Amino acid sequence: MAYEQMTGAKILIRALIDQGVTDVFGYPGGAILPVYDELHQQNQIRHILVRQEGGAVHGAEGYARSSGQVGVVIVTSGPGATNAVTGLADALMDSVPLVCFSGQVPTHLIGNDAFQECDTTGITRPVTKHNYLVKKTEDLARTIHEAFYVARSGRPGPVLVDLPKDVQLGTGAYMPPEDISHKTYRPVVKGKATDIERAVELMAGAKRPIFYCGGGVINSGPRASELLTRLVRMTGYPTTLTLMGLGAFPASDPQFLGMLGMHGTYEANMAMHDCDVMIAIGSRFDDRVTGRLDAFSPGSKKIHVDIDPSSINKNVMVDIGIVGDVANVLEDMIAAWERRKATPDRRALDDWWQQINAWRARKCLNFLQDPKVIKPQQAIRRLYELTRDRDEVFITTEVGQHQMWAAQHFGFDKPNRWMTSGGLGTMGYGLPSAMGVQLAHPGALVVDIAGEASIMMNIQEMSTIAQYQLPVKVFILNNEYMGMVRQWQELLHGSRYSQSYMASLPDFVKLADAFGGVGLRAERPDQLDDVIREMIETPRCVIADILVDKAENCFPMIPSGAAHNEMLMGPADKAEQPISENGMVLV
Amino acid sequence: MYDSNLVEKHTIAVLVDNEPGVLARVIGLFSGRGYNIESLTVAETDPSCRRSRITIVTSGTPMIIEQIKAQLNRLVPVHKVSDLTVEGEYVDREMALIKVRGKGEHRVEALRIADIFRARVVDSTNESFVFEIVGKTGKLDAFIKLMQALGLVDVARTGVVAIGRGVDAL
Ligand SMILES: Cc1cc2nc3c(=O)[nH]c(=O)nc-3n(C[C@H](O)[C@H](O)[C@H](O)COP(=O)(O)OP(=O)(O)OC[C@H]3O[C@@H](n4cnc5c(N)ncnc54)[C@H](O)[C@@H]3O)c2cc1C
Ligand SMILES: Cc1ncc(C[n+]2csc(CCOP(=O)(O)OP(=O)(O)O)c2C)c(N)n1
Ligand SMILES: [Mg+2]
Numbered sequence: 111m112a113y114e115q116m117t118g119a120k121i122l123i124r125a126l127i128d129q130g131v132t133d134v135f136g137y138p139g140g141a142i143l144p145v146y147d148e149l150h151q152q153n154q155i156r157h158i159l160v161r162q163e164g165g166a167v168h169g170a171e172g173y174a175r176s177s178g179q180v181g182v183v184i185v186t187s188g189p190g191a192t193n194a195v196t197g198l199a200d201a202l203m204d205s206v207p208l209v210c211f212s213g214q215v216p217t218h219l220i221g222n223d224a225f226q227e228c229d230t231t232g233i234t235r236p237v238t239k240h241n242y243l244v245k246k247t248e249d250l251a252r253t254i255h256e257a258f259y260v261a262r263s264g265r266p267g268p269v270l271v272d273l274p275k276d277v278q279l280g281t282g283a284y285m286p287p288e289d290i291s292h293k294t295y296r297p298v299v300k301g302k303a304t305d306i307e308r309a310v311e312l313m314a315g316a317k318r319p320i321f322y323c324g325g326g327v328i329n330s331g332p333r334a335s336e337l338l339t340r341l342v343r344m345t346g347y348p349t350t351l352t353l354m355g356l357g358a359f360p361a362s363d364p365q366f367l368g369m370l371g372m373h374g375t376y377e378a379n380m381a382m383h384d385c386d387v388m389i390a391i392g393s394r395f396d397d398r399v400t401g402r403l404d405a406f407s408p409g410s411k412k413i414h415v416d417i418d419p420s421s422i423n424k425n426v427m428v429d430i431g432i433v434g435d436v437a438n439v440l441e442d443m444i445a446a447w448e449r450r451k452a453t454p455d456r457r458a459l460d461d462w463w464q465q466i467n468a469w470r471a472r473k474c475l476n477f478l479q480d481p482k483v484i485k486p487q488q489a490i491r492r493l494y495e496l497t498r499d500r501d502e503v504f505i506t507t508e509v510g511q512h513q514m515w516a517a518q519h520f521g522f523d524k525p526n527r528w529m530t531s532g533g534l535g536t537m538g539y540g541l542p543s544a545m546g547v548q549l550a551h552p553g554a555l556v557v558d559i560a561g562e563a564s565i566m567m568n569i570q571e572m573s574t575i576a577q578y579q580l581p582v583k584v585f586i587l588n589n590e591y592m593g594m595v596r597q598w599q600e601l602l603h604g605s606r607y608s609q610s611y612m613a614s615l616p617d618f619v620k621l622a623d624a625f626g627g628v629g630l631r632a633e634r635p636d637q638l639d640d641v642i643r644e645m646i647e648t649p650r651c652v653i654a655d656i657l658v659d660k661a662e663n664c665f666p667m668i669p670s671g672a673a674h675n676e677m678l679m680g681p682a683d684k685a686e687q688p689i690s691e692n693g694m695v696l697v
Numbered sequence: 698m699y700d701s702n703l704v705e706k707h708t709i710a711v712l713v714d715n716e717p718g719v720l721a722r723v724i725g726l727f728s729g730r731g732y733n734i735e736s737l738t739v740a741e742t743d744p745s746c747r748r749s750r751i752t753i754v755t756s757g758t759p760m761i762i763e764q765i766k767a768q769l770n771r772l773v774p775v776h777k778v779s780d781l782t783v784e785g786e787y788v789d790r791e792m793a794l795i796k797v798r799g800k801g802e803h804r805v806e807a808l809r810i811a812d813i814f815r816a817r818v819v820d821s822t823n824e825s826f827v828f829e830i831v832g833k834t835g836k837l838d839a840f841i842k843l844m845q846a847l848g849l850v851d852v853a854r855t856g857v858v859a860i861g862r863g864v865d866a867l
Contacts, residue, residue: 231718236729240773243717260773293714295773420767423760427701 113283118247118273119144121284122211125254127154128287131182133173133549134158135166139186141213141226144278146184158549158578161570163190165542167197167268168568171206172546175529176504178331180261181546183210188226191272192233196536198268199237203533204354205329207266209257210238216276217245230272239267244274247282255287264297265418266329297417301434301442309389309413309430310446316387317458318465319347322370322399325354325532326392326416328525330436335359335525337440338391344447346459348466350378352393353517354532361521367466368475371399372668373514376474376677377466379666382407383674384465390414392436395425396533397696405673415439474666474679475518484635486512486587486658490519490559493585496642502554503527504547508540508564511593511664516559538567541584545571548580555583555646562588562655563612572625575651583645584653586618589660597663602670602689618655627651670696706735706756707782708789708859709766710867714774715741715749722772723751732757732765736791736834736856748776750867752858779867781859789859793837798825799848807847814840825850 116124122145126134135158138146149157160166163185170181181201185194191212201208215224231243240260242253250273257269313319321342327334335358342349342365349359350370359366368375370382379401382388388410393399395414400406403425412428414421415436422431432439477487490512497503498521505520506529507513513530522528529547531539544558558565565586575582595610619629628648632641638656645654666677671693713719720739727734736754741747755765762780769778781787795816797807804826811818811828814836820827830840834857841852861867 232721235718235722235725241718294776418767418771420764420771422767423763424767427760 113285115281116284117144118250118278118280118282119148121247121250121282122254122273122278123148123152123155124284125251125287126182129180129255129258131155131180134182134184135160135169135173135546136184137163137166137186137190139190139213139226141187141215141275142184142190142211142273142278143213144275145211145213145273157184158574160542161573162568163193164197164538165545165568165571165574167194167201167208167210168536168539168542169546169549169571170208171197171201171204171539172506172529172543173550174206174208174546175328176526176547177550178526179550180258181206181208183208185210186213186226187215187230188228191228191230195233195237196534198234198270200531200534200536200539201268202237202239204531205266205325206268207261208268209254209261210268210270212270212272213278214243214272214274217274218276220274230270234270237268238270241270241272243272244277247277247280250277250282251285252290255285255290256292258287259292260295263295298433299417299435299438301415301432301439303442305430305432306439306442306446309432310443310450310452312387312411312413312430313345313389314447314450314452314454316347317455318384318386318462319345319389319454320381320385320387321347321349321359321389321391322352322382322393323349323355323358323391324352324393326394327355327358327436328392330392332525334392334437334440337437337444339363341440341444341447344444345454347389347454348381348463350374350382352396352399352532353530355393356517356528357522357525358392360523362523367470369517371396372401373518373664373666375518376472376666376679377469379668379674379677380469381466385410388412390428391440392416394421397425400425401668402671402673407674472679479635480659481635483659484632484638484656486515486589486662487519488635489585489587489638489656489658490515492638493557493559493642494520496639497555497646500555502551504529504544504551504554504556506530506540506543506547506556506558508558508560508567509535509537509594510561510564511589511597511662512559512561512587514594514664515587520559537564541565541568541582542571544582544584545575545580548582549578556581557583557585560584560586561593562586562590562615562618563592569621572621572627572651576626580651581649582651584651585645586653586655587658588615588618588655589658589662590615591660593662594664600663602694618653622651622653625651627653629653629655631655631657633657669693701760702758704756704758705762705782706754707762707780708787708857709753709755709769710779710781710859711751711753711769712776712867713749713751713772714776715747716774719749719774720751722774723753723769726768726772727755730764730768732761738856738858752856754857777867779861781861784861786862787859788862789833789857790831791834791837791855791857792829792831793841793852793854794819795828795830795841795844795849796825796851797828797844797848798850800824803847807844810840810843810847816840
């Protein structure tokens with residue numbers, strides 16, 4: 111065989127280059143040193159040295175989600191690998207393609223409780239799409255190429271490759287990606303023609319239709335968003351997006367009803383409840399979206415397009431399930447729609463839009479301004495308005511009220527511009543993720559919309575941001591509370607604010623300074639615009655500490671255990687509707 | 698259609714690549730997602746391509762059974778998942794080794810019953826027998842129950858293996 115022989119560490123670098131990787135996020139240690147030695151002797155791959163391995167994984171997530179590439183992480187054995195676990199779980203829940211390489215003790219020591227040994231493949235099995243322990247250098251090239259293939263194909267997800275030190279140092283043959291095909295894994299991407307035909311027939315006959323689309327549209331690539339936009343406009347049907355789907359259809363389009371679900375808009379949730387045909391595309395009927403299952407859209411026929419057969423009929427039984435890739439299926443749906451020259455029932459559709467507009471007229475996202483304190487919603491709105499004419503704006507978030515306000519009040523017209531931790535809800539995601547986004551898009555404006563509690567979870571990455579001179583902006587809605595926790599305690603636990611007040615917060619302006627960035631603060635509404643403008647114009651990393659109303663709650667809200675048509679619209683609603691006992695146990 | 702809350706028992710055959718950790722993946726899937734395992738057997742069935750066959754007997758509502766199959770299919774080293782319970786007729790068998798200790802009348806009675814059940818004696822001492830019995834799970838259960846009164850001391854069971862009837866392979 112003509113394959114070139116080289117060390118495992120060299121094979122890894124070669125494989126990364128052949129996979130088109132240009133950036134990796136990582137942190138060295140004893141068990142991965144041979145790889146770091148090789149990294150040092152080449153210049154095709156840039157290594158971003160994070161400050162904690164968790165930052166590396168979220169960094170790779172932001173990089174991947176904003177660019178469509180596979181994110182790559184390198185960590186050492188033991189604590190390096192365990193620090194990566196949260197990020198892997200996050201990527202699994204949100205379908206983010208990653209490959210994580212972890213060092214491991216040499217094969218002859220595995221199982222001996224060797225220094226910095228842990229059962230990395232055992233620990234990460236439930237939080238990865240797949241993982242490998244490579245036992246021979248000879249298997250390494252194939253395994254790495256397979257890992258990239260698995261990470262990006264079908265429903266994307268994180269894959270871990272555990273690399274014992276002797277495998278890195280040993281010698282084996284290098285095989286290029288073209289020479290390798292996977293034995294078993296072949297996801298179905300083309301939808302069944304008969305099902306698509308049936309689906310389009312059902313759609314064409316709808317009187318109260320709705321498109322309910324999600325992260326799968328984003329996963330399928332920018333073309334899927336274009337096709338979705340085309341189909342939606344061809345049909346004239348209303349469209350709602352999940353938290354993960356924001357940007358898959360333009361927020362500025364009149365057919366967009368806003369996000370649905372627990373903190374979705376009144377019109378989106380009411381339309382979901384009352385529709386007669388639901389077209390779910392790349393969305394997974396998450397509990398945050400459905401509310402009480404037995405009252406979820408009771409009168410509708412449901413179509414569900416998803417690349418993962420396990421997403422179909424998991425929480426909600428549907429009438430037509432189509433397994434396939436969104437872009438692929440949408441193309442066929444559009445063709446079928448055009449072929450049958452489908453003309454929806456205009457009268458019925460007009461009535462439906464009239465009903466929707468009546469719901470819209472409730473203006474559920476309205477909030478009361480206050481001349482003395484900044485309302486968090488107002489801060490997001492101004493950030494949106496002052497940046498909306500810019501080409502390249504990317505938003506990441508932490509987790510909490512600020513995340514929901516960002517989803518409600520910041521409009522996304524394009525996919526891949528919104529990076530948030532939806533499925534796992536990981537506080538500390540936003541800052542490292544923003545760092546990853548900025549690395550993938552050097553010229554863009556990248557803002558982490560943060561809470562003061564969440565930002566402390568991965569604040570160390572400010573140091574990485576300084577090292578690589580990334581002009582990331584951190585926009586903190588500082589309410590001095592774990593606001594989302596405080597809100598639930600107010601609604602469910604008699605306003606007993608157990609451990610949700612953030613005492614002894616750092617001075618974020620000084621903190622920015624300490625990390626080599628610029629610190630700004632807005633305390634009153636009349637300072638808000640100036641701070642936002644200065645933040646945008648500063649060509650360096652900025653922390654903008656926006657002191658907002660401490661008591662504001664996020665509405666509208668479907669309380670736990672309630673249905674889509676039982677939303678709380680504002681503070682006045684809550685006294686009348688105590689949360690049911692069944693609702694209390696839900697998260 | 699059907700009662701969506703009715704719990705059904707299904708026998709599922711899974712063809713997998715016999716790579717390290719594959720059984721842990723399958724078992725972890727069942728424990729992690731709260732599915733039942735009534736019986737699980739595994740062995741390599743095609744050494745030339747390192748393929749193993751896992752037979753799982755599980756129970757759940759129709760929606761859960763559908764999820765179980767979809768989740769099994771999602772595992773990367775899985776080649777094929779086949780629900781024998783819904784895919785036509787199949788044969789299923791279990792084997793058990795059963796140790797009975799006793800003297801006199803009890804010994805005679807145990808041998809008599811073993812004969813009726815076509816259980817074979819595979820080991821014997823002055824005061825014990827080990828029986829080998831093959832059959833459906835219910836038959837093994839019945840035999841074991843009868844042996845309880847006759848000095849049953851130890852049971853080892855393989856769990857169910859199953860295969861479809863007719864000419865087709867999995
Ligand atoms: C505090 C908090 C509050 C939240 N509140 C809300 C809320 O009010 N509303 C809301 O919507 N969410 C909310 N979420 C997020 C929620 O938890 C889920 O993460 C989210 O609803 C899931 O979005 P999705 O259905 O689009 O699925 P995703 O998690 O994005 O999954 C994508 C689906 O598409 C499929 N898919 C992937 N790639 C493809 C492809 N190429 N082709 C076809 N299918 C594909 C996948 O198999 C999967 O089923 C909240 C989260 C937090 C942390
Ligand atoms: C790692 C982690 N721990 C705990 C939680 C639970 N949790 C969800 S939101 C929240 C409070 C977030 O506070 P902050 O960042 O200040 O955001 P706010 O809600 O005030 O906008 C907590 C503790 C979580 N999501 N992630
Ligand atoms: Mg807060």
